[in-house]
Amino acid sequence: MTVLDSARGTVDAVRAEVCALHAELVRYGLVVWTAGNVSARVPGHDLFVIKPSGVSYDDLTPENMVLCDLHGTVVEGDHAPSSDTAAQAYVYRHLDHVGAVVHTHSPYAVAWAARGEPIPVVTTMCADEFGGDIPVGPFAAIGDDSIGRGIVDTLRGSRSPAVLMQNHGVFAVGPTARSAVKAAVMCEDVARSVHLAHQLGRPLPIPPDAVDALHDRYQNVYGQR
Amino acid sequence: MTVLDSARGTVDAVRAEVCALHAELVRYGLVVWTAGNVSARVPGHDLFVIKPSGVSYDDLTPENMVLCDLHGTVVEGDHAPSSDTAAQAYVYRHLDHVGAVVHTHSPYAVAWAARGEPIPVVTTMCADEFGGDIPVGPFAAIGDDSIGRGIVDTLRGSRSPAVLMQNHGVFAVGPTARSAVKAAVMCEDVARSVHLAHQLGRPLPIPPDAVDALHDRYQNVYGQR
Amino acid sequence: MTVLDSARGTVDAVRAEVCALHAELVRYGLVVWTAGNVSARVPGHDLFVIKPSGVSYDDLTPENMVLCDLHGTVVEGDHAPSSDTAAQAYVYRHLDHVGAVVHTHSPYAVAWAARGEPIPVVTTMCADEFGGDIPVGPFAAIGDDSIGRGIVDTLRGSRSPAVLMQNHGVFAVGPTARSAVKAAVMCEDVARSVHLAHQLGRPLPIPPDAVDALHDRYQNVYGQR
Amino acid sequence: MTVLDSARGTVDAVRAEVCALHAELVRYGLVVWTAGNVSARVPGHDLFVIKPSGVSYDDLTPENMVLCDLHGTVVEGDHAPSSDTAAQAYVYRHLDHVGAVVHTHSPYAVAWAARGEPIPVVTTMCADEFGGDIPVGPFAAIGDDSIGRGIVDTLRGSRSPAVLMQNHGVFAVGPTARSAVKAAVMCEDVARSVHLAHQLGRPLPIPPDAVDALHDRYQNVYGQR
Numbered sequence: 001m002t003v004l005d006s007a008r009g010t011v012d013a014v015r016a017e018v019c020a021l022h023a024e025l026v027r028y029g030l031v032v033w034t035a036g037n038v039s040a041r042v043p044g045h046d047l048f049v050i051k052p053s054g055v056s057y058d059d060l061t062p063e064n065m066v067l068c069d070l071h072g073t074v075v076e077g078d079h080a081p082s083s084d085t086a087a088q089a090y091v092y093r094h095l096d097h098v099g100a101v102v103h104t105h106s107p108y109a110v111a112w113a114a115r116g117e118p119i120p121v122v123t124t125m126c127a128d129e130f131g132g133d134i135p136v137g138p139f140a141a142i143g144d145d146s147i148g149r150g151i152v153d154t155l156r157g158s159r160s161p162a163v164l165m166q167n168h169g170v171f172a173v174g175p176t177a178r179s180a181v182k183a184a185v186m187c188e189d190v191a192r193s194v195h196l197a198h199q200l201g202r203p204l205p206i207p208p209d210a211v212d213a214l215h216d217r218y219q220n221v222y223g224q225r
Numbered sequence: 226m227t228v229l230d231s232a233r234g235t236v237d238a239v240r241a242e243v244c245a246l247h248a249e250l251v252r253y254g255l256v257v258w259t260a261g262n263v264s265a266r267v268p269g270h271d272l273f274v275i276k277p278s279g280v281s282y283d284d285l286t287p288e289n290m291v292l293c294d295l296h297g298t299v300v301e302g303d304h305a306p307s308s309d310t311a312a313q314a315y316v317y318r319h320l321d322h323v324g325a326v327v328h329t330h331s332p333y334a335v336a337w338a339a340r341g342e343p344i345p346v347v348t349t350m351c352a353d354e355f356g357g358d359i360p361v362g363p364f365a366a367i368g369d370d371s372i373g374r375g376i377v378d379t380l381r382g383s384r385s386p387a388v389l390m391q392n393h394g395v396f397a398v399g400p401t402a403r404s405a406v407k408a409a410v411m412c413e414d415v416a417r418s419v420h421l422a423h424q425l426g427r428p429l430p431i432p433p434d435a436v437d438a439l440h441d442r443y444q445n446v447y448g449q450r
Numbered sequence: 451m452t453v454l455d456s457a458r459g460t461v462d463a464v465r466a467e468v469c470a471l472h473a474e475l476v477r478y479g480l481v482v483w484t485a486g487n488v489s490a491r492v493p494g495h496d497l498f499v500i501k502p503s504g505v506s507y508d509d510l511t512p513e514n515m516v517l518c519d520l521h522g523t524v525v526e527g528d529h530a531p532s533s534d535t536a537a538q539a540y541v542y543r544h545l546d547h548v549g550a551v552v553h554t555h556s557p558y559a560v561a562w563a564a565r566g567e568p569i570p571v572v573t574t575m576c577a578d579e580f581g582g583d584i585p586v587g588p589f590a591a592i593g594d595d596s597i598g599r600g601i602v603d604t605l606r607g608s609r610s611p612a613v614l615m616q617n618h619g620v621f622a623v624g625p626t627a628r629s630a631v632k633a634a635v636m637c638e639d640v641a642r643s644v645h646l647a648h649q650l651g652r653p654l655p656i657p658p659d660a661v662d663a664l665h666d667r668y669q670n671v672y673g674q675r
Numbered sequence: 676m677t678v679l680d681s682a683r684g685t686v687d688a689v690r691a692e693v694c695a696l697h698a699e700l701v702r703y704g705l706v707v708w709t710a711g712n713v714s715a716r717v718p719g720h721d722l723f724v725i726k727p728s729g730v731s732y733d734d735l736t737p738e739n740m741v742l743c744d745l746h747g748t749v750v751e752g753d754h755a756p757s758s759d760t761a762a763q764a765y766v767y768r769h770l771d772h773v774g775a776v777v778h779t780h781s782p783y784a785v786a787w788a789a790r791g792e793p794i795p796v797v798t799t800m801c802a803d804e805f806g807g808d809i810p811v812g813p814f815a816a817i818g819d820d821s822i823g824r825g826i827v828d829t830l831r832g833s834r835s836p837a838v839l840m841q842n843h844g845v846f847a848v849g850p851t852a853r854s855a856v857k858a859a860v861m862c863e864d865v866a867r868s869v870h871l872a873h874q875l876g877r878p879l880p881i882p883p884d885a886v887d888a889l890h891d892r893y894q895n896v897y898g899q900r
Contacts, residue, residue, distance in 0.1 A: 028257060032703060032864045033857055034898075035800060054898025083897050105800050107864065111871035114797045114878035122339045124393045125260060125330050141885060142892055167881050168799045182258055189257045189332065196336035198875050200423050203339035206392050210366060217367055222308050223259075223279025253482060347564045349618045350485060350555050407483055414482045414557065421561035425648050428564035431617050435591060442592055447533050448484075448504025478707060572789045574843045575710060575780050632708055639707045639782065646786035650873050653789035656842050660816060667817055672758050673709075673729025 004076065007045045011076075014042050014049045014177075015062040021181050026057050028185045030106040036169075037082045040100040040177040041092060046070045048092055052079035090148020091173065095155065098173045100180035105169040108191035112136070113164040119187075119194050122203035126194070127211040128218035129186045131159030139166040159215065162187040229301065232270045236301075239267050239274045239402075240287040246406050251282050253410045255331040261394075262307045265325040265402040266317060271295045273317055277304035315373020316398065320380065323398045325405035330394040333416035337361070338389040344412075344419050347428035351419070352436040353443035354411045356384030364391040384440065387412040454526065457495045461526075464492050464499045464627075465512040471631050476507050478635045480556040486619075487532045490550040490627040491542060496520045498542055502529035540598020541623065545605065548623045550630035555619040558641035562586070563614040569637075569644050572653035576644070577661040578668035579636045581609030589616040609665065612637040679751065682720045686751075689717050689724045689852075690737040696856050701732050703860045705781040711844075712757045715775040715852040716767060721745045723767055727754035765823020766848065770830065773848045775855035780844040783866035787811070788839040794862075794869050797878035801869070802886040803893035804861045806834030814841040834890065837862040 004011070021038045025031045034057070039050035049065050066077035072089035074081060082088075088101045112119050112134075119134040121127055126134070137154035140146035151171045154163040161183040162172040170187050174180035197203040206214075229236070246263045250256045259282070264275035274290050291302035297314035299306060307313075313326045337344050337359075344359040346352050351359070362379035365371035376396045379388040386408040387397040395412050399405035422428040431439075454461070471488045475481045484507070489500035499515050516527035522539035524531060532538075538551045562569050562584075569584040571577050576584070587604035590596035601621045604613045611633040612622040620637050624630035647653040656664075679686070696713045700706045709732070714725035724740050741752035747764035749756060757763075763776045787794050787809075794809040796802055801809070812829035815821035826846045829838045836858040837847040845862050849855035872878040881889075 033860050035861075035864075052899065080899055083892075105798070105864070105868070107868045108871060110798055110800075110868040111875070114868065114872035115876050116879045117876070122392060123330070123335055125335075139879070139881070139885075142889055167797060167879060185258050186260075189260075189330070193330070193332045193335040193339065195871060195875065196333060196420060197339035200336070200420065201340050201342070204341050204364070204392060206364070210364075214367055217308075224277065224305055347617060348555070348560055350560075410483050411485075414485075414555070418555070418557045418560040418564065421558060421645060422564035425561070425645065426565050426567070429566050429589070429617060431589070435589075439592055442533075449502065449530055572842060573780070573785055575785075635708050636710075639710075639780070643780070643782045643785040643789065646783060646870060647789035650786070650870065651790050651792070654791045654814070654842060656814070660814075664817055667758075674727065674755055 007042055007047065010044065011042050011047070011049070011067060012062065014040050015065045015067075017177050018049045018051070019060050019062045019065050021177055022051065022057050022060055024181050024185065025102070025104060028188065030104040030184060030188055031057070036102075036104040037084060038100065038102050038177060038181060039082070039085075039088045040180075041098075042067070043099070047075060048088070050085055050088060051082045052077070053082050055079065084147075086145070087147035087151065087171070090145050091151055091171075094148075094152045095173070097175060099175045100173065100177040102172045102180045102184040103169060104184050104188070106184070106188035106191070108195050109164055109170045109188050110168075111195060112191055113169060114167055116166045118164070119191055120203070121206060121211055122197060123190060123193055124206070124214055125186065126190045127206060127214035128222070129183065130162065130190070131215035132211060133158075134160050134162055134164060134187060134190065136164045136166055139168070232267055232272065235269065236267050236272070236274070236292060237287065239265050240290045240292075242402050243274045243276070244285050244287045244290050246402055247276065247282050247285055249406050249410065250327070250329060253413065255329040255409060255413055256282070261327075261329040262309060263325065263327050263402060263406060264307070264310075264313045265405075267292070268324070272300060273313070275310055275313060276307045277302070278307050280304065309372075311370070312372035312376065312396070315370050316376055316396075319373075319377045320398070322400060324400045325398065325402040327397045327405045327409040328394060329397075329409050329413070331409070331413035331416070333420050334389055334395045334413050335393075336420060337416055338394060339392055341391045343389070344416055345428070346431060346436055347422060348415060348418055349431070349439055350411065351415045352431060352439035353447070354408065355387065355415070356440035357436060358383075359385050359387055359389060359412060359415065361389045361391055364393070457492055457497065460494065461492050461497070461499070461517060462512065464490050465515045465517075467627050468499045468501070469510050469512045469515050471627050472501065472507050472510055474631050474635065475552070475554060478638065480554040480634060480638055481507070486552075486554040487534060488550065488552050488627060488631060489532070489535075489538045490630075492517070493549070497525060498538070500535055500538060501532045502527070503532050505529065534597075536595070537597035537601065537621070540595050541601055541621075544598075544602045545623070547625060549625045550623065550627040552622045552630045552634040553619065554622075554634050554638070556634070556638035556641070558645050559614055559620045559638050560618075561645060562641055563619060564617055566616045568614070569641055570653070571656060571661055572647060573640060573643055574656070574664055575636065576640045577656060577664035578672070579633065580612065580640070581665035582661060583608075584610050584612055584614060584637060584640065586614045586616055589618070682717055682722065685719065686717050686722070686724070686742060687737065689715050690740045690742075692852050693724045693726070693740050694735050694737045696852055697726065697732050697735055699856050699860065700777070700779060703863065705779040705859060705863055706732070711777075711779040712759060713775065713777050713852060713856060714757070714760075714763045715855075717742070718774070722750060723763070725760055725763060726757045727752070728757050730754065759822075761820070762822035762826065762846070765820050766826055766846075769823075769827045770848070772850060774850045775848065775852040777847045777855045777859040778844065779847075779859050779863070781859070781863035781866070783870050784839055784845045784863050785843075786870060787866055788844060789842055791841045793839070794866055795878070796881060796886055797872060798865060798868055799881070799889055800861065801865045802881060802889035803897070804858065805837065805865070806890035807886060808833075809835050809837055809839060809862060809865065811839045811841055814843070
């Protein structure tokens with residue numbers, strides 16, 4: 001029995017979930033055409049599932065998702081994987097707590113990224129979900145480990161589950177696929193509100209201890225236990 | 226026969242209405258993910274119904290709404306109530322005319338809230354619905370009565386059925402659940418139009434007596450009697 | 451046989467068309483809640499059909515549209531007509547070529563209206579549909595003929611089928627209900643593009659003779675003959 | 676057997692594809708009312724298929740698309756073709772590699788066009804798809820070959836598949852109808868992100884060799900081979 005045989009049920013469940021969650025990127029306006037993707041680990045195996053490259057969201061099925069090992073090599077699937085596969089594989093290799101990665105070019109977040117500016121924590125939603133500013137990673141060349149390394153190094157210096165890669169877009173992570181998608185959705189919402197706040201003046205700061213209290217409560221009390 | 230027995234039909238009707246009205250928050254783009262909620266009193270009883278915490282709008286049913294007493298203690302329901310329950314309970318305890326409360330982080334309103342600025346009454350829609358500027362309440366710490374007190378104190382000083390809580394979001398109220406949702410929808414629409422007006426110059430003021438005349442007519446003549 | 455008997459088929463057709471066209475206001479984001487309406491003349495009779503006041507777009511039917519005479523008095527219908535009925539009746543009494551009126555508070559147009567500024571003709575779409583700047587009418591008190599007179603006086607001085615009423619919103623007209631709705635849709639689209647153009651600098655003017663040529667061609671060649 | 680007999684199957688396939696792709700213009704908010712269109716060559720014939728003028732997107736069918744020769748003369752169809760037919764015919768006559776043309780007045784792109792400014796390449800998405808700045812063509816009078824000539828001259832000086840015509844809108848091209856629609860979608864997305872980036876400061880430049888590397892990879896590696 002191969003690894004894939006033993007993982008079959010788990011792989012199929014991850015294929016279905018990763019496929020379905022792309023609809024949330026569309027619903028919240030985080031992506032146009034084919035520019036954005038979700039990937040998630042196969043729990044208990046050194047594998048992850050990711051969107052095929054350049055395939056429309058309308059045409060995604062659990063079957064055309066691509067299964068890769070943690071070096072981004074295709075293990076199972078008839079399609080080429082997302083062109084972000086190498087970057088996401090790097091994240092999975094280096095951050096054990098990350099169960100899923102989401103990449104978007106959502107417009108307000110890209111605006112902050114194009115200027116190379118972190119999004120300052122001036123709303124309670126930002127404190128709740130991101131625990132501080134949403135940080136910016138470096139401009140990274142394509143074709144080597146630069147993007148993955150930029151994501152990992154930036155996330156390690158922050159409580160934020162999202163990073164803005166300079167001139168590029170958003171990479172959001174989470175323990176589960178749903179939590180990573182949520183971080184991508186909240187990142188754009190915060191990017192937009194804080195953009196709008198700056199257009200007519202200066203937002204008021206939130207004291208650091210209030211940021212801590214909001215973040216702690218949201219991570220530990222919010223939702224169903 | 227317990228209070229709940231005698232209130233059964235009324236509670237069920239409020240559960241159904243509160244559940245259904247969340248669709249309006251989604252339709253008008255006032256909420257993302259699970260960040261916003263509706264609550265409403267059970268008429269004739271010291272009870273209110275509120276959204277469960279962290280549950281997706283797609284998954285709301287009349288049955289998973291949570292019934293609370295006016296101190297925010299769960300009376301009936303399998304889910305934890307919204308993390309805004311304490312604040313809304315405070316409003317119900319202190320403002321008898323309030324039959325419903327809506328909370329959102331709608332983006333243009335949040336932009337005004339992040340700067341701590343009221344929205345000036347420069348459109349007839351704002352005069353109609355809010356009778357003047359839409360006021361700003363204080364930045365309030367989480368975990369005690371600060372948010373509730375901030376909402377109540379601010380609403381008492383204004384004709385507006387909506388308040389922007391600083392760095393946070395919108396709390397809108399009304400005699401009925403539908404009227405509170407309407408106030409939240411109009412608040413974001415006014416926040417957006419007035420934001421846009423300020424981006425390219427200064428909006429013209431509306432004379433105070435014209436504001437009064439617009440508000441009086443809208444409250445007393447508009448709609449079906 | 452009364453006037454209404456002889457007009458029955460025509461009235462019913464206008465009720466159906468006016469009702470249906472409200473869906474276009476929703477589709478293009480020109481209205482929230484119940485804040486906007488369509489009316490249209492009954493051809494060959496001194497009558498017009500208009501939306502009932504404060505009724506949701508989801509709940510509109512041909513039967514709950516309200517039939518009025520040209521002084522805004524209800525001739526047939528169980529509902530109170532739109533609170534804009536008097537203004538629209540004034541337009542029908544004074545401008546024979548107007549077959550329909552649309553009123554919205556669409557957000558970018560309201561931003562220009564709140565500053566009391568006409569929208570300058572800097573896009574070919576504006577030249578095509580409006581033949582020049584989109585003009586601004588006065589701030590008009592509610593409850594007498596001021597709004598209607600402001601609309602009529604402003605439209606008489608312009609080729610534009612839309613007027614921005616100061617601090618208020620858009621009134622658009624046309625020979626048919628469909629053309630008036632189109633003018634309202636195009637007005638918001640132009641208001642938005644020109645707003646965006648001004649945010650980062652100054653748009654380039656279009657020479658007046660080019661505006662004339664664009665308008666002439668669009669009015670006489672565009673579409674199906 | 677006439678040319679049309681031999682081309683029948685191909686013409687019908689192009690009619691169906693051109694008709695269907697208009698739904699993407701609507702989905703991505705690139706058009707309002709009837710203001711935008713798709714055309715595509717009939718492979719192997721000096722013919723192209725284009726939207727009928729002034730017909731609503733809801734009412735488009737493969738049958739009411741209009742077949743024209745490369746001078747814009749109607750060859751088959753009961754409707755008048757788009758008023759942009761002459762401009763698009765000019766493009767097909769002068770640029771052999773263009774298989775399809777899309778025209779929109781998408782709002783952020785129009786804002787850049789109204790100022791006569793190219794969109795600078797400050798995001799990886801812009802480098803990927805456009806290979807540099809998105810260029811601006813001249814203000815062109817209606818009624819002769821000016822628009823077509825402006826499009827062709829501007830595209831010849833750029834790697835970009837889209838051009839902003841001054842004060843007017845977007846013309847996007849591609850080898851296939853789908854690729855031209857994609858370029859129009861990406862053009863608006865880039866126009867918006869870069870607009871937003873400029874609103875709060877200055878975006879950081881991307882080095883020219885990084886632009887080249889991104890463009891080369893996206894054109895040659897992205898998607899399914």
